[in-house]
Amino acid sequence: MNTNIASLRARVLQPEARLIxxxxxxxxxxxxxxxxxxxxxSRLPVLLKxxxxxxxxxxxxxxxxxxKRPLITVSCHDDLTASDLVGRYLITNQETVWVDGPLARAVxxxxxxxxxxxVEARKDTTVVxxxxxxxxxxxxxxxxxxxxxxPPEFMLVLSxxxxxxxVMKELKQSTRQRFIAIEFxxxxxxxxxxxxxxxxxxxxxxxxxxxxxxxxxxxxxxxxLDEGASTRLLVHAAKLxxxxxxxxxxCRGAIAQALxxxxxxxxxxxxxxxxxF
Amino acid sequence: MSSPPPSSDRxxxxxRVPLTTADIESALHDGLDAVLSSRRTPTDAAExxxxxxRPAQDFxxxxxxxxxxxxxxxxxxxxxxxxxxxxxxxxxxxERWIVGAMDAYDRDGLHAGGTAVADxxxxxxxxTDTAVSFESAAQVLRLFVQGLSGRPMAVEPAARAWTDTxxxxxxxxxxxxxxxxxxxxxxxxxxxxxxxxxxYGTYNADLAAAVAPFDDPARALALLNALETVRxxxxxxxxxxxxxxxxxxxxxxxxxxxxVSRLREPSASVHDSIALTHELYAxxxxxxxxxxxxxxxxxxxxxxxxxxxxxxxxFQAALARMLEARTEAGEPAPAFTLEARSTDExxxxxxxxxxxxxxxxxxxxEMARLMASIRQDxxxxxxxxxxxxxxxxxxxxxxxxxxxxxxxxxxxxxEWDYQRRHxxxxxxxxxxxxxxxxxxxxxxxxxxxxxxxIAQLKRTFELMRVEERVLKRQADGDGLDFDALxxxxxxxxQGAEVPSLxxxxxxRAERDLAVMxxxxxxxxTKGWINDAEREALVMLCEALEALGDRYAIYGFSGxxxxxxxxxxxxxxxxxxxxxxxxxxxGIEPQDYTRMGAAIRHLTALLGAVDARTRLLxxxxxxxxxxxxxxxxxEYGIEDTRRALVExxxxxVKPFCITIDREAHDYLPRMYGAARWALVDDVAKLPVKVxxxxxxxxx
Numbered sequence: 001m002n003t004n005i006a007s008l009r010a011r012v013l014q015p016e017a018r019l020i021x022x023x024x025x026x027x028x029x030x031x032x033x034x035x036x037x038x039x040x041x042s043r044l045p046v047l048l049k050x051x052x053x054x055x056x057x058x059x060x061x062x063x064x065x066x067x068k069r070p071l072i073t074v075s076c077h078d079d080l081t082a083s084d085l086v087g088r089y090l091i092t093n094q095e096t097v098w099v100d101g102p103l104a105r106a107v108x109x110x111x112x113x114x115x116x117x118x119v120e121a122r123k124d125t126t127v128v129x130x131x132x133x134x135x136x137x138x139x140x141x142x143x144x145x146x147x148x149x150x151p152p153e154f155m156l157v158l159s160x161x162x163x164x165x166x167v168m169k170e171l172k173q174s175t176r177q178r179f180i181a182i183e184f185x186x187x188x189x190x191x192x193x194x195x196x197x198x199x200x201x202x203x204x205x206x207x208x209x210x211x212x213x214x215x216x217x218x219x220x221x222x223x224x225l226d227e228g229a230s231t232r233l234l235v236h237a238a239k240l241x242x243x244x245x246x247x248x249x250x251c252r253g254a255i256a257q258a259l260x261x262x263x264x265x266x267x268x269x270x271x272x273x274x275x276x277f
Numbered sequence: 278m279s280s281p282p283p284s285s286d287r288x289x290x291x292x293r294v295p296l297t298t299a300d301i302e303s304a305l306h307d308g309l310d311a312v313l314s315s316r317r318t319p320t321d322a323a324e325x326x327x328x329x330x331r332p333a334q335d336f337x338x339x340x341x342x343x344x345x346x347x348x349x350x351x352x353x354x355x356x357x358x359x360x361x362x363x364x365x366x367x368x369x370x371x372e373r374w375i376v377g378a379m380d381a382y383d384r385d386g387l388h389a390g391g392t393a394v395a396d397x398x399x400x401x402x403x404x405t406d407t408a409v410s411f412e413s414a415a416q417v418l419r420l421f422v423q424g425l426s427g428r429p430m431a432v433e434p435a436a437r438a439w440t441d442t443x444x445x446x447x448x449x450x451x452x453x454x455x456x457x458x459x460x461x462x463x464x465x466x467x468x469x470x471x472x473x474x475x476x477y478g479t480y481n482a483d484l485a486a487a488v489a490p491f492d493d494p495a496r497a498l499a500l501l502n503a504l505e506t507v508r509x510x511x512x513x514x515x516x517x518x519x520x521x522x523x524x525x526x527x528x529x530x531x532x533x534x535x536x537v538s539r540l541r542e543p544s545a546s547v548h549d550s551i552a553l554t555h556e557l558y559a560x561x562x563x564x565x566x567x568x569x570x571x572x573x574x575x576x577x578x579x580x581x582x583x584x585x586x587x588x589x590x591x592f593q594a595a596l597a598r599m600l601e602a603r604t605e606a607g608e609p610a611p612a613f614t615l616e617a618r619s620t621d622e623x624x625x626x627x628x629x630x631x632x633x634x635x636x637x638x639x640x641x642x643e644m645a646r647l648m649a650s651i652r653q654d655x656x657x658x659x660x661x662x663x664x665x666x667x668x669x670x671x672x673x674x675x676x677x678x679x680x681x682x683x684x685x686x687x688x689x690x691x692e693w694d695y696q697r698r699h700x701x702x703x704x705x706x707x708x709x710x711x712x713x714x715x716x717x718x719x720x721x722x723x724x725x726x727x728x729x730x731i732a733q734l735k736r737t738f739e740l741m742r743v744e745e746r747v748l749k750r751q752a753d754g755d756g757l758d759f760d761a762l763x764x765x766x767x768x769x770x771q772g773a774e775v776p777s778l779x780x781x782x783x784x785r786a787e788r789d790l791a792v793m794x795x796x797x798x799x800x801x802t803k804g805w806i807n808d809a810e811r812e813a814l815v816m817l818c819e820a821l822e823a824l825g826d827r828y829a830i831y832g833f834s835g836x837x838x839x840x841x842x843x844x845x846x847x848x849x850x851x852x853x854x855x856x857x858x859x860x861x862x863g864i865e866p867q868d869y870t871r872m873g874a875a876i877r878h879l880t881a882l883l884g885a886v887d888a889r890t891r892l893l894x895x896x897x898x899x900x901x902x903x904x905x906x907x908x909x910x911e912y913g914i915e916d917t918r919r920a921l922v923e924x925x926x927x928x929v930k931p932f933c934i935t936i937d938r939e940a941h942d943y944l945p946r947m948y949g950a951a952r953w954a955l956v957d958d959v960a961k962l963p964v965k966v967x968x969x970x971x972x973x974x975x
Binding site: 081082083088089096209215216217219220248264265267268269271272273274275276277 | 416417420421423424425426465469517518519520523753755757
């Protein structure tokens with residue numbers, strides 16, 4: 001192989017300098033775009049609610065493109081602390097150097113900061129989110145003894161999944177009541193088919209069957225499945241099929257196995273898939 | 278097929294001499310005495326069993342005695358059929374036959390059990406090793422049917438495959454094909470066909486009336502069944518094309534008669550099938566149905582009529598509630614109308630087709646389901662449905678909808694029968710009660726009595742409570758580790774490699790633990806054992822409050838399988854307050870100890886708690902015991918053991934603290950060697966329980 005190593009390297013971009021250039025495909029279900037734009041103009045933070053894989057992240061990307069702001073996304077996990085968001089001192093050469101966290105960078109650059117699945121983060125993150133999310137719009141940087149005043153361009157967006165069955169991971173009232181909430185649901189059959197086709201370039205017949213399979217798995221929610229198949233999973237399966245993977249195999253890999261580990265449930269989802277394809 | 282020896286010790290017993298008719302007759306007499314008379318003797322049965330080889334004879338006599346404990350009459354019927362059946366069935370098939378019959382007996386009584394015993398030939402398929410039993414396929418089929426569109430349907434076993442439009446009944450065993458895949462596919466295909474009978478309106482015509490005019494209504498019904506199958510297969514081919522292709526590969530002998538092709542049109546309905554039955558009755562096409570299913574017009578009509586009536590009143594009550602929410606008193610009530618809807622059979626449930634005074638109204642999800650179900654029966658919502666019921670009717674309809682509310686709701690659990698080596702399905706009914714509070718004085722006097730020990734325990738337990746820890750020398754973290762930093766600086770000055778582990782990180786090592794205490798409240802604890810149990814609980818609660826573990830306390834008792842009882846002393850979310858203290862004081866000896874059912878119920882409760890470690894600790898004074906079903910002894914021990922195995926699989930760790938000095942005879946069998954502890958001095962129980970808990974969870 002004489003491929004130049006340098007050409008294999010991923011491009012290095014500063015997140016706050018990166019603008020989304022191409023329009024991310026987004027199929028609106030209702031007036032979410034209007035609502036988001038109005039919230040942005042009023043400098044209000046937004047909370048996106050909805051099941052996994054229904055297009056929350058895609059929507060934020062689309063809006064960042066529309067508003068021509070950089071987008072900084074943080075996927076929250078249960079070890080994510082406030083200083084992961086704000087920043088910390090690191091040591092280089094003989095001194096300690098302050099390094100901004102993603103939230104601080106977003107505030108400085110007037111970017112859109114998107115905290116994905118925010119309930120996963122540790123409780124102390126609310127300390128930095130709250131003053132940013134109300135009319136103060138400041139980010140306290142405790143370790144530096146500074147307050148960062150957000151410019152008008154900055155926007156905070158959170159997402160969370162209310163169907164997630166875990167009593168430990170609910171969004172507190174004091175947090176949620178600071179946000180404009182936009183609810184996402186799975187699109188209706190015709191729209192979902194359109195999305196699957198647009199994302200995967202699959203033919204209409206297969207897309208229609210995939211959407212039917214999704215509805216079947218959503219019927220099983222609560223009887224062993226925590227969630228039905230999301231639009232994202234349908235797109236994955238469609239992409240596999242598009243490359244010539246047999247439909248039943250594609251559904252098994254992209255949908256059934258992604259949904260569950262339970263033996264009976266796996267078989268049931270596969271039986272449903274093989275009933276359609 | 279000849280009869281291979283069914284017993285496992287084949288080599289030894291095969292050499293043994295077969296029993297004579299007289300031997301067998303006397304053995305049968307012993308077991309079946311209760312149902313024999315001078316005119317009803319086991320002689321015929323014994324003669325037929327006598328021609329079997331010895332292992333098969335032993336097998337039959339063993340099962341006769343097992344079944345006789347459940348029902349001597351069923352055992353008699355089994356003995357009568359066994360001679361013929363065991364000459365044909367191998368051991369596995371015979372066992373499936375017997376267990377299936379006993380399940381039928383448990384479920385539907387003697388008549389059903391007898392029918393299943395008589396139906397042993399159903400187990401004579403040539404592919405017994407690749408047969409698929411209902412039990413093994415049931416869960417997948419249930420989920421499969423639930424995934425399909427339309428009204429939700431149950432899936433249950435029955436002697437024949439049919440549907441009453443509410444429940445899909447499937448045979449206990451399918452053994453037609455040489456591979457398990459094909460046999461399962463037949464199950465799946467049959468389930469889909471029966472689902473289609475409900476989904477695509479087979480029973481939306483009066484089938485009994487439709488076949489009544491024929492000289493042989495049974496023959497007409499069979500023809501109609503075949504024609505409906507043609508129509509529904511076409512529906513399935515449109516809705517589930519993958520399944521249709523699989524089924525076609527399975528059968529290969531479609532009904533190709535051109536006269537039936539119009540049934541394959543999307544517009545065809547059951548009325549077309551009925552019309553065609555009239556046309557073809559004199560000269561029916563040759564057909565051999567793939568599916569083992571039948572039509573039962575009476576059974577389905579009854580279920581359908583009941584549902585239609587129930588849903589009509591529920592629908593009108595729901596309309597009344599919608600009106601109530603919208604209109605002011607005194608205003609003229611607006612009228613409901615219906616919007617035209619699409620007729621696509623595969624379209625998902627239609628929403629918002631309902632209009633109020635010509636403007637669309639939002640239909641709640643429950644209402645949409647109801648409307649979809651009504652449309653499945655009647656095609657559309659009839660005009661007279663659109664009249665909201667009066668307020669009183671609304672309430673009564675709601676009550677009628679849920680008859681379970683009248684009685685206390687019981688949770689139903691399976692029970693393990695070690696002799697059958699199978700579960701008895703839906704066998705135990707467990708009801709939850711709250712303990713009547715007793716004198717709170719008991720708790721305060723206990724706290725006073727053991728004040729010193731409690732303080733000691735609290736200190737021990739507080740030490741176990743791990744607070745936040747600071748981890749040093751981390752690669753990253755939320756603070757700087759200055760010790761490490763100084764070292765690193767020194768290293769750097771010396772020209773050595775600079776370590777990068779210079780951060781501190783706070784970590785919360787939480788005790789992520791939930792524990793369920795299951796307290797024996799059987800009659801045998803009466804007196805000082807009960808006092809010791811209650812004192813132990815008080816000390817435990819006091820200590821646990823210091824530790825901060827989540828815990829719940831439930832007592833258990835009961836008489837017979839229908840009345841297993843579980844008493845809540847403290848739920849997981851309840852604080853240890855006056856109410857809980859009162860209930861601890863109020864714990865009183867009740868009846869028997871059917872442990873299996875209690876363990877299954879409490880495991881389910883514990884499973885709902887989110888914790889990394891889940892413990893189920895039983896406080897017991899003796900063996901499992903109940904008034905009926907021979908629960909006392911081996912049966913109870915084996916069922917309890919089975920329930921504990923299930924708990925283990927569900928991620929619950931069981932442990933038992935007992936005061937029974939004979940515990941080593943049976944507790945190791947139930948809990949394993951290391952999962953129980955004996956406190957042989959009842960007086961020490963209060964102190965010991967908390968100590969054992971501390972040791973267990975350190």
